Amino acid sequence: MSLPRRQIDLFLRLTKTGIARQTSQRLLGWGWWLIEPLAMISVYALIFGGLLGVSRVSRIDAYPLFLACALIPWRWFNLAALRGGAALTQNASLLTSMPVSRDAIVLSEQAAVGVQGLTGLPVLAIFMVVYDCVPTWNLLFVPIPIAIMVLLAVGVGYLMCPLSVIIPDVANAWSVSMRVVWFMSPGLYSLEQFPERWRELYSLLNPFVGIFEGVRRPVHDGLPPLWGPLGASFVWAVIAFVVGRWVFKRLSPVCIRML
Amino acid sequence: MSDAKQSEVVIECRDMGIWFTRGSRRTMLRQAMRRAFGRTVPEDSRFWALRHVDVDVRAGVRLGVCGSNGSGKTTLMRVLSGIYGHDEGIIDRREGTMSLLSLGxxxxxxxxxxxxxxxxxxxxxxxxDQITELYAEIQDFCELDDDVLRTPVRYYSNGMRTRLGFAIVAFITPDVLFLDEIMAVGDTTFRSKSAAKLQELARRARCVVICSHDIGFLKRHCDEAVWLHEGVVRASGDAVPVLNEYADFAISARQVS
Structure with a gap:
């Protein structure tokens, strides 16, 4: 068997293992992948949309759908970065007992999360039906921000992977900083609520502006994505991938000896 | 010169060394960063697990690796199979598929x-496709029925897990096979079956490196041997004299202690 075919075969098997790790011990298995985002959207919609009145103040229609457009890619990114980042420690016994490709290990974790992330997309469809959103051709743009988000997550996963072996506190620091980034990104509120003079800079510096708006505008508003912020997100994703891959390549041989 | 010594060298290892950092977590972090970015790590922070190691793995030869605990046997297997990189010397691997097998x-x-x-x-x-072809044979060998094989492995007993692990590795044919403490396993019946399978496996592979504490096993199955002691090669060459020398050393060390 040729090397690429062997690598693909191995990658698919490891992906299956990654999926099994998430589903095999649960009675509802894959069902949790739908229940979890639905529950999170409901809680956020109730608190921010209902109690705090964010949707009323900002005049946002179909607030749960508005939230879902950000929360679903956000959850995907967060899981991918976390699980990708833990790939070396999770597979320590395998990596120290078999000459197996470290890239295959990291990417298969990302792919397993990708399958889980894709199950969030039907949740978007459910909310579109519930809120009578008429699909437009602009929906065809949705894979673009999703692909950018995946590239960003892979890059961050690569970066976190060796760092979390060398510095165990990385996982804690990550979860704290991710909470901050979530509230600093237009997930619960709209981009229009941000002061206009800072909006452009904000869109350039925060990669999630382009990603959230890239999903939200086609799904919630029936409009094409904002190409400027989406371009900035793409640049951030490329930087994250290049830096993450470089750090992974430099540090992972050292990390293997520390597992 | 014996046939073994004339045969083609598949892995050549010259003056090889590998070190690990030791100390507090903070020291290890600092040294890991220095090492990853090409800066020198102070000699007193280094722990040389192997140094000045010369080993040739030859086609058609079964090489045994012996030595007391902490002598560097497993590290040597990991370096030769490519799991660990080395820090000094040369390793030249001339074969495609390498498998390091350790149970489980x-x-x-x-x-x-x-x-x-x-x-x-x-x-x-x-x-x-090849796994599918071998599946029935593997199932037959590990003596686990369809219902058991459909069950998640976490519900298996230790014996069942060992049999499954052994059965899978027993049907693989790499060019270079590294056996890290894999001997005959299981109950009496399975033990003789696994011993026979291990011999067949060693015959099928182009060359085999076996790491073990079991001197008798190494004498029976190896043509050449390397005795590692505190990270350096204490003796190497034809299996029986090297293993006898190690056995004498082990006995005298036990008497002294």
Whole structure:
């Protein structure tokens, strides 16, 4: 068997293992992948949309759908970065007992999360039906921000992977900083609520502006994505991938000896 | 010169050394960063697990690696098979597929026995079709029925897990096979079956490196041997004299202690 075919075969098997790790011990298995985002959207919609009145103040229609457009890619990114980042420690016994490709290990974790992330997309469809959103051709743009988000997550996963072996506190620091980034990104509120003079800079510096708006505008508003912020997100994703891959390549041989 | 010594060298290892950092977590972090970015790590922070190691793995030769605990046997296997990089010297690998087999390595407790057969096959470079062809033979060998193989491995007894792990690795044919403390396993019946399978496996592979504390096993199965002591090669050459020398050393060390 040729090397690429062997690598693909191995990658698919490891992906299956990654999926099994998430589903095999649960009675509802894959069902949790739908229940979890639905529950999170409901809680956020109730608190921010209902109690705090964010949707009323900002005049946002179909607030749960508005939230879902950000929360679903956000959850995907967060899981991918976390699980990708833990790939070396999770597979320590395998990596120290078999000459197996470290890239295959990291990417298969990302792919397993990708399958889980894709199950969030039907949740978007459910909310579109519930809120009578008429699909437009602009929906065809949705894979673009999703692909950018995946590239960003892979890059961050690569970066976190060796760092979390060398510095165990990385996982804690990550979860704290991710909470901050979530509230600093237009997930619960709209981009229009941000002061206009800072909006452009904000869109350039925060990669999630382009990603959230890239999903939200086609799904919630029936409009094409904002190409400027989406371009900035793409640049951030490329930087994250290049830096993450470089750090992974430099540090992972050292990390293997520390597992 | 014996035939073994004339045969083609598959892995050549010259003056090889590998070191690890030791100390507090903070020291290890600092040294890991220095090392990763090409800066020199102070000699007093280094722990040389292996140094000045010269080993040739030859086609058609079964090489035994012996030595007391902490002598560097497993590290040597990991370096030769490419799991660890080395820090000094040269390692020249001239073969394609290498498998380091240690029992239970790679088995996922979340997957069923059946899926683990496919996973371990893939990890060892077997294509899916070939695993499917071998499946019935593997199942027959590990003596686990369909219902058991559909069950997640975390519900298996230790004996069942060992049999499954051994059965999968026993059907792989790499060019270079590294056996890290894999001997005959299981109950009396399975033990003789696994011993026979191990011999067949060693015959099928182009060359075999066996790491073990069992001197008798190494004498029976190896043509050449390397005795490692505190990270350096204490003796190497034809198996029987090297293993006898190590056995004498081990006995005298035990008497002294």
């Amino acid at each position: 390595a790679g088995i996922s407790h979340h997957l069923s026995g059946r899926d683990n057969i496919y996973l371990l096959g893939s990890l060892n470079g077997l294509p899916r």
